[in-house]
Amino acid sequence: MRTTSILIGAAALTLAVAACGAPSEQAAEPAEGGQAPLRIGVNPVPHGDVLAFIDENLAEEAGLDLDIVEIADYNTPNAQLVDGDLDANYFQHRSFLNEWSENGPEADLTYITDVHIERLGLYSEGVESAEDLPEGAEIAVPNDPANLNRALGILETEGLITVDPEAGETATEKDITDNPNDLTITPLEAAQLPRSITDVDAAVVNGNYAIEADLTEESNLLAWEPEGDDYVEKYANGLVALDENVDDERIRLLADLLHDERVLEYIQQTWQGVVLAVDAEGRPVE
Incomplete structure (x- = not known):
């Protein structure tokens, strides 16, 4: 039982x-x-x-x-x-x-x-693609170090920011070296991210929380995280x-x-x- x-x-x-x-x-x-x-x-x-x-x-x-x-x-x-x-x-x-x-x-x-x-995804309710994010957009990301680095990797792959490669796997928003659209990166506790999506332009959400909040069905998926050789x-x-x-x-x-x-x-x-x-x-x- x-x-x-x-x-x-x-x-x-x-x-x-x-x-x-x-x-x-x-x-x-x-x-x-x-x-x-x-x-x-x-x-x-x-x-x-x-x-x-x-x-x-x-x-x-x-x-x-x-x-x-x-x-x-x-x-x-x-x-x-x-x-x-x-x-x-x-x-x-x-x-x-x-x-x-x-x-x-x-x-x-x-x-x-x-x-x-659990794939991290960049989700939004009001924006349909990453390239449509407006100048000065606010993007919420997980605040725990391991997943914050993953979130920044999504934004960098989409050409939204550049992260100092010297920061490695401990990169935070403070390691962003180029931010051409003046995005605001807001770290939040991972569990809070689905609830924040109506208050920001987009959010990088862990797969488990995205599933629980039905983001995969009800919000726009702008990007998946990149899958490198060491992804698993x-x-x-x-x-x-x-x-x-x-x-x-x-x-x-x-x-x-x-x-x-x-x-x-x-x-x-x-x-x-x-x-x-x-x-x-x-x-x-x-």
Whole structure:
């Protein structure tokens, strides 16, 4: 049976820990003759949907019991993994994990396998193409470092700005060296971007939030982010666990199921290009 919990933000996390006790006190007991459920933290879309598909169609036959914990923000899943409240999480790409590890608590987290890519897109309600953006237009972008750099890459590819190449993957709006149309680049929390689209001329939105807000159906897509040779390595979302748990049989089993042909087909049919499945060889499936 699938168990889904929803935790939103640090306040909810604090209350949950206070109410339920230490991680060792809340560890799930294995069913008689079986393994303990694998407690895994995910963002609701598309990660939670992918795991729900596995739970409903593949897990029982494989002998895997999933306890899916839906978390709406980007920082709580790693914090809970470090604290022992989760066995694994599935919501982030390597660039985000590296950035979090450099600035977060000391913890040894391992990226186990790629699952999918959520493409960043430049969306607008009032403009139909990137070249139609007016002089002085305001463009909202994600404020977390890994995705901010990706957003600037879209704008640069469209010829709207030039970014100092010396800034590398940590480029911010301060590294823009040429801005011929005097665009205003406004970093916002990624989850707020869909709501901001009516207040700005355009916004670069993460794929999961674009799906949740129906931007792919209701807004104009001006541009996808460019796909370089290292696109999967940098930006595929994947399964993550503590170093000490990478050989956990349940985690390895889930990694295999995430690359099952039925899962790849489900991702393709459900999100049709906004989310790209990644196969077991690390290749995007389009």
